[in-house]
Structures are given as C-alpha cells and as structure tokens.
Amino acid sequence: MKIVIIGSKGFIGRNVEKYFDEKGYEVWKADVVVDYADTDRYFLIDASNSDYNTVFHYQQYDLCINCSGAASVPDSLKNPMRDYYLNSVNVFKILSAINQFQPNCKFINLGSAAVYGNPKQLPVEEIAQPKPLSPYGFHKLQAEQICQEFYSFFKLKTCSLRIFSVYGVGLQKQLFWDLNQKAKSGDPFTLYGTGNESRDFIHVYDLARAIELVAQSSSFNADIINVGNGEEVSIKDAVSIFFEFFAGDIEYNFSGESREGDPLNWKADISKLKSFGYSSTVNMKQGLQEYYKWLYE
Template identity: 25%
Template sequence: MEEKIKYKILVTGGAGFIGSNLVDKLIEIGHTVVVVDNLSTGNADFLSPLALFYQQDIRDYKVLDMIFESHKFDYVFHLAAQISVPDSVKNPNKDAEINIMGTLNLLELCLKYGVKKLIFSSTGGAIYGDNAPIPTSEEYCPHPMSPYAISKLASEHYIRFFSDQYSLNYSILRYSNVYGPKQTPKGEAGVVAIFTEKMLNNEETYIYGDGEQVRDFIHVYDVVEANILSLQKGDKEVINISTNSKTTINELFNIMKKETEYNKFPIYKPQRAGDINVSLLSNDKAKIVLGWYPKLKLQEGVKNTIDWYRTSI
C-alpha cells in the first residue's frame, strides 16, 4: 500500500472553533502542523499538544515572516479572522485590519516562500446578501450586507488577484452556518453554542427577529473534511460548503429544547443590524469538485454538540 505524503502545514486561527477541529484532523492523518493564533477568540486549551503553537497576530508581518522562514510550509489554511457580524458593524476599521490586511500578509508570504496552496475560509452565510436566489450557487454575484462580509469578499478578490498575477494556487471555501464541538458561546458566538449554554443552564434564551430567519446549519466535522479534501482538489475554485437544507431559528430552538429538556419559551428581541433573513447554499459544486457531501444531519449534529458541551465546559 502506497504511503501517503505528509506535509508541513500552517493553520492560522488554529486555536479557534473550526481551526482547532481542523488541526486535530490534520495531525491525526500524519501532517506536521503549526498554529498561529492571537487567542482573541481562540482557546489554547482546544489545541492539540502535537501542534507547534505561536501566539501571534496575523497583522504582524515581521513575526509571520520569521515563522514562514523557519518552517517552509507546504500548505496554509487561513482561518484567522474577525468573525462577528455585530462587532464588524460597530468597528469596521478593526474588521478590515484583521480580515483584509492580515490576509494580504499571508498572501505575500505564501508567494515569498513558495507555498503550494492557500485554503481560505470564507463565508457563504453572510456574503451573498438577502436577495440571492435560493439555494444560492457560487455563480451568484455577492451583495454583502455587513463589514464582516465585505472584508471576506475583499479577501477573496485579493486571493484571485495573487493567483492571476503570480500563479498562487488556492481554494476558497464559503461556509454556511457552522456549529459543533469547541464552539463556545463567547467570542465566536454561534446560535447553536449560545442556545446550548442557555438551555443547559436553564437560563432565558433570546431570538433576534421573529425566528423565521432561514439558516443552513453545517457541522464542523463536515467542514473539516472539505478542508482536507481541498489539499488536493478544488484548485483555483470558490466552493460553497453547506447542507443545502433549510432550518429556521424557531425550528432549531425546538430541536434543541427537546434534546436538552429545556422548559422555557424564547424571548424575542429586535433583529440585529447586518443579519440576513435567508441563507441557503447550493452544495452541488462541492460534490462535483471535491467529491464531498455533508454527513451529519442537524438532529445528530446538535446531539453531538450538546454532549460535547456537557462533558467539556
């Protein structure tokens, strides 16, 4: 049996929710992994002890340069970002500094040190806007409605520029609403993590808007698998990573209420600025280009997430 090639891989944001799950899988299959994370929202406790960790900021070009020079990475997974839509609305300058300038630093260093490929974590849940056809394919021109989504789209454009100008290889993965183990209700707050904490602690649970907003919830293990496949597939492609399955926030609430045996009703609050009403992404391209498809149904994934939270937090 042919031995699989092992690579030296950088994961930015590798102490975060998605990043730490990705690091675990990369190490499990035998790659050498270096993590750069400033721990602004990440958690060092989530990091594998087998990963080499630098607590650094992607905006610091000089430090990043030294890290690239020391390790000569084959591949870079870029997940480090300011990811809060409400925070981006409050402070668009900071959002752009992290998401755009940080990405440019990495692009320049990928070129300088001959990285084989950059795999970029983008957003499908925010980037397409409210008037997109449902389900939304990658062919639809995005209409971002928040500074966060704008900075992610700008980063995509810079990646394509570096590819066209300098032949840098890449895959851009646009995630729908990711949930799962290691997503905490603080910092990287996702609704599944927030509901989990509130329900298990029997606290009041808030829904912003009428709860009929449609989301496309995808489990982090499926997202990790898409990233792993992108090492060898999906070159110079933008790919939605999603379930192509509708769930309203009210439906999610009821699924989680049953799983946690929660006995309160939600409290409805005004919808937040920058939030979109409907997000449902086509995953046809991911199936064709990556040979990927989502494996975890929402009910199973929610149970997995709640079980993790009960034993780990």
C-alpha cells in the first residue's frame, strides 16, 4: 500500500509515519516544515497558502492520512480563524485535490472527541449528538461534514476518526508536558479542575495501530469511528501515575475551577474499532514511564 501522510512533522504524524514505515508500507510525507535533511518522498506545503495539488498530481496513492491541523482548545478560543483554516479549510483543500487528481485514493481524517463536548452518557457512542464546547470542537465537526460532503456528492472514500486523549514520547504540550514543566520548578503549583474530570487516554503507538486497522477494515462511506481505549481515567489518577516516576514529593492541588472549553468526563465506546481487531498494547503506566525517560534521557 502506498500512503501519503499530511502533517508528517507533527507529534502524531511523525509517529504514524514511523509505524507505517516499519510495517513496510511505501510512505510519502507532506508538511509546512522546511527540513533540508528530509527530501526523500517529502512535499513542502506553503503555510501561508496551502496547496495540495502538487502532492496528488504527480504521485498516486492508495491512502491519504491527514494528521495536520491545530490541536489546542485554548488557542482556538484566542485565534478561531486560524483554527478554522487549519482544521476545516485545509481538509476541504486536500479533498478537492484528491477529487481532481485521484478520486480512488482513500482518505482518513484525524478528528477529535472534542466534537462530543460533555456527553450525556458514558461510554459515548458515535451516534451521540455532537455538542462542541470550543471553536476547535466545532471545526473538527465541520471537517467531518466536509468528509461527508465529498463522499455524498463526489463518491470519495472518506473516514473520520474521533480521537480521544493521545499521549506518548515526543508530545510537547497538553497534560503530561505541562505537569513536567510545573514540576521542574520545584515549587507547589495548582491545576485546573477538581481532579475528578476524566479522559480516555490512548498511546500514540496504539493510535497508529488503530489507523492501520481502520485503513484495512473501514467501508470508507464517510465513516465516523471512535479511537480510544474504552477506559475512563480520572485526571487525579493520571497525575498520580505520572509523578510516581519523579524523585521526591511534588506538591500540587486542584483549583476546583474548570477551564473554558474543557469537557468534564470522557470514555469512548470503541465497539466499532474492536470489531476491526483493535486491543490496546501499551498500558498507561508503561506509556508514562517511557514518556518520563524521554524527558530525562
């Protein structure tokens, strides 16, 4: 299978590229990052005016995986236009190029569980009513609708993944990165929320495996698929597990105040993903130990 990964220089993109490369797939890459050392099978995208025609005009692919886009709820509240462009407009541009040059190429868009907002019940199924709490969530929902549009009107083979909380070696933002930054100071610190908020964490290696299974098993009829582990972990327990690897006691507390745009509790129904053969291979303690070693190796 010949694959092109859009957003190959990002945290998820790098890991997905490594996974598929090690599996023996022919992998091409595209991103806005200038990298003179990476010229083999790499397309440089103009960040100021993204154009994907070159990516699809001269090469034929079996599958395009879109790992690009903004991935910050707080930033989407500060810069909603930027978030809209990166998470919605670019998906339209990619699909337009696929439609023009190679309509048989399958397309997987990496979306987000942020489309759910605060689900009425857990585990949340793909059929639950989306209620985003942030521009980021709205724009990820719009990307799903764009995938549906190109499937419905142009018969492109599309699939949207609602990915829950991804972590792993190389991630330089979000919960565990922030915890490390705060812990390094040696001073007591305060975290948002009560600690009883919860997430469904998935290691980036398992995410890459899930993408491969989707590529092999999805009908690509504008499918929507939850990608998580189907396990609810409280933030206070996640913090506690991570800090087990640090020397000495780390003093922190929870403010009790929620941050705008953050959902309260998440747990994915992954019945559909499991039907493709998915099961987790990296438990949270193992994954966070690897992350800690990466931070301090």
